[in-house]
Amino acid sequence: MNARSALFDLYGDHLRARGGAAPVAALVRLLAPLGVAAPAVRTAVSRMVRQGWLAPVRLAGGPGYTLTPRAVRRLDDAATRIYRTRLEGWNGTWHLIITTLPGERSRRDRLRAGLTFLGYAQLDDATWIGPRWSEEVDLLLETESVRAERFLARHDGDSLGLVRRAWDLEGLSRAYARWLAEAENMVAGTLDAPTDEQSFAARSQLVHEWRKFLFLDPGLPQELLPEQWTGGRAADFFDAENTRLLPASTRFVDHCLTQHNGSAGRAPGDLSGNPSHHDGGSSA
Secondary structure, three states: OOHHHHHHHHHHHHHHHHOOEEEHHHHHHHHHHHOOOHHHHHHHHHHHHHOOOEEEEEEOOEEEEEEOHHHHHHHHHHHHHHOOOOOOOOOOEEEEEEEOOOOOHHHHHHHHHHHHHOOOEEOOOOEEEEOOOOOHHHHHHHHOOOOEEEEEEEOOOOHHHHHHHHOOHHHHHHHHHHHHHHHHHHOHHHOOOOOHHHHHHHHHHHHHHHHHHHHOOOOOOHHHOOOOOHHHHHHHHHHHHHHHHHHHHHHHHHHHHHHHOOOOOOOOOOOOOOOOOOOOOOOO
């Protein structure tokens, strides 16, 4: 697993709900079950600091890193999409963005990747369409120094046909089917009395692979999706396994954090309170 992606997952899925900060030593311990070595963790942390996602901070357990406001916005937005906590009805309004074209290819690529991540599809070189507005669009345009005009519109025609032209739903359906088959193997080792660490590792892998759909699935309203949508079955499986593995994963995270906060950490099997469906959200 890529160290930077694993850190985004860890902060979004666990640390965001615990204040958004952790000692370096705890980060190393938490990513060890995922096969991420300590040097890779430190390199990824340094990179995320340079990119404005993390900031250094002094904690009780030693030097650590906390989420920046930019990272909090990104992780909170990702969480609503990963866990579908904001299931709003669609009123038939499309959001259109018409941009100027950056001269540099690298900026064009970043703009394209950013808008795709936010759920927009490209109709032509300068025109993008999405079923809902994202607050991150303004930040993306400002960061890339791109001017844009924004419009609200209603499609006078076959909206299902528009969706099929703008997004590759057949390819997305195949991707969900592959994920389902792979996800069953990911959690197979946790069906019979797994340790907290094993549950944490399996759930982390599950979330890590699921979050990749943030870059593929625009989160279209139900009425714009085909019947018997494969993504719905995949989401049901993800929700069930995430819920099953969450208590043990939470115990493991709490144990690692208390160890490195200088406290007499709880035994890994102890868990106080009832965890919510998820601790926070996953990465971008």
